[in-house]
Amino acid sequence: MIRALPDITKLLVTILICAPATAHGQPIFDPSEAHPGGNATSILIEPSAAFSGPVSTLPAPDLSEFKKGSTLFYTRWVARPANPPALQGLGPLYNALSCEQCHRNDGRGRPPTNGLFETEVTGTVAQFSQLKSEYGEQLQDRAVAGLKPEGQLMLQLISREWRYTDGLKFSLTTPFWSIKQATSLSIPNTISVRTAPAIFGLGLLEAIPDSHLESLADPDDYNGDGISGVRGIGRFGWRATQGTLLQQTAHALLIDMGVSSKLYPQTFGDCTPHQTDCRALAGDGIEANEKFLQSVTDYVANLGPPPRYAEPKIVNRGRSIFYTSKCDACHTPSHKTGSHRFSWLSGQTIWPYTDLLLHDMGEGLADGGGREWRTPPLWGLGRHKEVNGNANYLHDGRAMTIEQAVLWHGGEAEQSRRSFTRLNASDREALIAFLKSL
Ligand code: HEC
Ligand code: HEC
Numbered sequence: 001m002i003r004a005l006p007d008i009t010k011l012l013v014t015i016l017i018c019a020p021a022t023a024h025g026q027p028i029f030d031p032s033e034a035h036p037g038g039n040a041t042s043i044l045i046e047p048s049a050a051f052s053g054p055v056s057t058l059p060a061p062d063l064s065e066f067k068k069g070s071t072l073f074y075t076r077w078v079a080r081p082a083n084p085p086a087l088q089g090l091g092p093l094y095n096a097l098s099c100e101q102c103h104r105n106d107g108r109g110r111p112p113t114n115g116l117f118e119t120e121v122t123g124t125v126a127q128f129s130q131l132k133s134e135y136g137e138q139l140q141d142r143a144v145a146g147l148k149p150e151g152q153l154m155l156q157l158i159s160r161e162w163r164y165t166d167g168l169k170f171s172l173t174t175p176f177w178s179i180k181q182a183t184s185l186s187i188p189n190t191i192s193v194r195t196a197p198a199i200f201g202l203g204l205l206e207a208i209p210d211s212h213l214e215s216l217a218d219p220d221d222y223n224g225d226g227i228s229g230v231r232g233i234g235r236f237g238w239r240a241t242q243g244t245l246l247q248q249t250a251h252a253l254l255i256d257m258g259v260s261s262k263l264y265p266q267t268f269g270d271c272t273p274h275q276t277d278c279r280a281l282a283g284d285g286i287e288a289n290e291k292f293l294q295s296v297t298d299y300v301a302n303l304g305p306p307p308r309y310a311e312p313k314i315v316n317r318g319r320s321i322f323y324t325s326k327c328d329a330c331h332t333p334s335h336k337t338g339s340h341r342f343s344w345l346s347g348q349t350i351w352p353y354t355d356l357l358l359h360d361m362g363e364g365l366a367d368g369g370g371r372e373w374r375t376p377p378l379w380g381l382g383r384h385k386e387v388n389g390n391a392n393y394l395h396d397g398r399a400m401t402i403e404q405a406v407l408w409h410g411g412e413a414e415q416s417r418r419s420f421t422r423l424n425a426s427d428r429e430a431l432i433a434f435l436k437s438l
Contacts, residue, residue, distance in 0.1 A: 026323035032334075033312050036379045036438065037204055038348030042304030047386035051106040051200040055304035057344040062302070069299025072292055074100045077257055079144040080283050089287025091258040092147050092278045093140035093269055096121045099252065099296065102196040106303055107387035109196035111175065111397040112155050123196035124397060125256070126153045126179060129369040133188040136270035138255045139179060147281055151181040153193065157398075162407075165422045172407055175398045185274055190368025194238050195397040198387070201379060203301030205235065205352060206245055207345045209338035216332060216355045227329045227412045229357035232374055238395040240358055240374040249297045253288050261288040301342060305352070309382040310437035318434025321427055325419040330355055330375040330412070353378035353438060362410020365394070371411060382436030402432050 035041045042053030054066045076097035077090035096102050102109050102123035109123015126139040135150055143149040156176040161169050177193050219230045232240025234247070242248040250263035258269030265286060271278035312319070322328065331353040339346045354377040361373050373395055381402065385391040392398070393405035409417040420428065 026320055027333075029312065029316070029319070030334075032349045033351055034308055036308060036351040037201055037305040038337075038350050040204060040304050040345055040348055040350075042200070042306050044306050047383065048105060049387075050306040050383045051198050051303065051380060051387050053200075053304055053306065054302050055203070055344060058302055059344070062298075062342075065295065066299055066302050069295040069297075069302075072296050073103075073106075073299055074098055076101075077259060087288075087292075089259050089267065089283065091142075091144040091269065092281040093143050093150060093271055093275075094258040095125055095138070095140055095142060095256045096123075097257070099256075102256065103199050104388040106200055107198045107384055108390075108392070109397065110388075110390040110392050111195060112153060114155055114157055117152060124153065125194055126177065127192045127194060127369070128188040129190045129192055134185040134272055134274040135188065136255075136272050136275075138270055139191075140258070140270060143278075144281060147278055148182050150183060150185075151179050154178045154180050164425075164428075166424050168425055170403065170407065172404055173398060173400070175396060177396070188368075192239075192367045192369040193396040195392070195395065197238070197376065198380060198384070199300050200303040201305035201350075201352060201377065202236070202245055202303070203340060203342060203345045204305070204337055204348060204350050205354075205356065205377065206301065207337035207340035207348075208235075208335045208356065212335065212338070213356055217357055225326075225329060226415060227326075227359065229330065229355055229359055229412075230372075232356075232358045235356045235374075238373055238376070239369060240356065245300050246293065246297045249300065250288075250293060253293070259287045260285075261293050262286060262290060263293070298342075301340075301345070305350070305379045306383060308437055310433070312437065315430070315434040315437045317427075318430035318432070318437075321423065321431040322434055325423075325431070326416050328353075329416070330357070330359055331378055332375075351379060351438070359413065360411035361408075361413060364408055364410050367396075378435060378438050381438050402435050403428070 039057050040055035043056050044050060054063060075087055077087045079090045080088045082088040101121040111124050112118050112122045127137060128135055139150050141149050141152050157173045159171050159173045161171045163169055179187060181187060217229050217231050219228050221228045234240055234243030236242040236248045242251060250261045253259040253261055254264040255270050260267045267284055268279050268282035332355040333353055334349060334351045337346055337348045354375045358372040358374050360371045392400055394408060399405035399408060406420050
């Protein structure tokens with residue numbers, strides 16, 4: 001039906017859905033861009049805490065709840081039985097002891113060190129797309145006393161040099177992921193490696209109405225721009241698999257820490273029936289009570305996006321290049337939030353630079369789970385290094401710079417990548433300065 005529309009209709013539709021534009025084809029600068037989270041933008045106290053501030057409109061009683069939630073986010077779980085009987089029920093298999101070990105300072109994880117065994121938690125995990133794998137949904141690299149972990153995620157990096165159209169060199173590092181097994185279970189042949197994303201501003205993203213995301217989706221490429229965009233099962237995670245923050249939190253408890261909750265009551269966590277030794281060590285009952293689950297979820301919902309990194313006017317040239325390179329086709333600059341159970345998150349004009357939709361990003365970024373990834377928000381992009389000491393981008397953290405992240409784009413974003421490679425060095429710098437300012 002849609003595909004059969006005559007070309008003139010397509011053209012009209014394209015004209016109608018374009019935002020108000022200047023003579024140069026890009027939207028006029030809007031003063032609200034200076035406040036990425038609208039009135040809910042957080043207040044910056046120190047650079048390393050840029051992602052940890054509450055939304056600035058949080059009422060006082062909720063602020064004390066927020067602080068309690070923060071403590072729980074940082075608290076390390078212990079195996080049962082424990083004394084005092086605080087947060088117990090870790091494992092039997094797990095990847096980390098607390099949410100914060102992976103989302104350090106509410107920021108992102110990093111890839112493991114090249115080929116080395118790491119004792120520190122990196123926040124990067126291997127998921128299995130075959131749900132029936134003998135390992136369950138995810139590889140757990142840690143286990144409680146008396147049980148062997150499943151194995152270790154290993155990384156080899158191979159760098160290659162390329163040239164921009166202007167002759168300048170750049171290098172791209174391709175990751176080769178593998179699993180060093182610690183048990184004899186059969187290894188799934190499809191793995192999908194994900195690094196923990198930063199978790200601020202998510203209550204605002206949760207408040208974007210479904211109907212609005214539906215209107216951005218264009219599965220049949222109705223407007224003929226070569227970019228489709230489809231809704232995932234939900235809107236959180238690198239493949240938009242989780243619908244709500246509550247769901248995401250309960251899933252993290254189960255898969256990352258082996259902790260049961262009312263949403264996932266299985267105390268054996270991610271152990272499959274093939275893992276009889278693990279199943280034998282599981283206790284019974286709900287390990288994270290409803291209060292824990294809600295408190296941590298509410299904490300995440302109320303982490304505000306930080307203010308812009310640089311005065312928006314300074315990076316105006318980069319802003320133009322962002323639009324002429326069609327980055328905005330997926331990194332939708334702004335949205336208006338609908339109603340949220342936290343009223344202060346409702347009705348805000350926000351600037352997250354994402355459509356929360358899935359896009360085919362080409363073979364270079366594809367893995368066992370396919371070629372489609374959810375457009376990540378770009379707000380806070382320039383602050384990662386100050387937050388947790390590492391700046392690495394894309395779903396598996398393979399890009400060490402923003403420039404490399406853009407150069408990995410392919411598939412529906414191939415045109416954007418080409419525009420980027422054809423820019424001269426000073427325009428590339430201007431675009432990157434704009435991205436860092438968000
Ligand atoms: C072992 C590391 C690890 C631990 C521990 C962990 N996470 Fe995550 N988290 C991840 C990874 C990896 C992703 C991306 C998952 C995906 O793409 O499916 C993620 C995604 C998320 C997201 C979605 C972010 C987005 O932008 O869509 C939220 C929210 C989140 N985690 C919250 C939590 C909370 C709350 C806890 C503690 C209960 C927690 N995480 C514990 C690694 C971890
Ligand atoms: C077709 C949709 C699409 C277009 C067009 C597009 N992007 Fe992306 N972008 C994505 C997706 C999806 C990802 C995540 C890919 C992954 O992690 O494998 C991404 C990731 C990124 C990242 C890394 C973010 C992070 O948190 O790790 C940056 C930076 C980025 N894009 C900038 C740009 C710029 C600049 C342009 C224009 C030159 C652009 N993108 C055009 C969809 C798009």
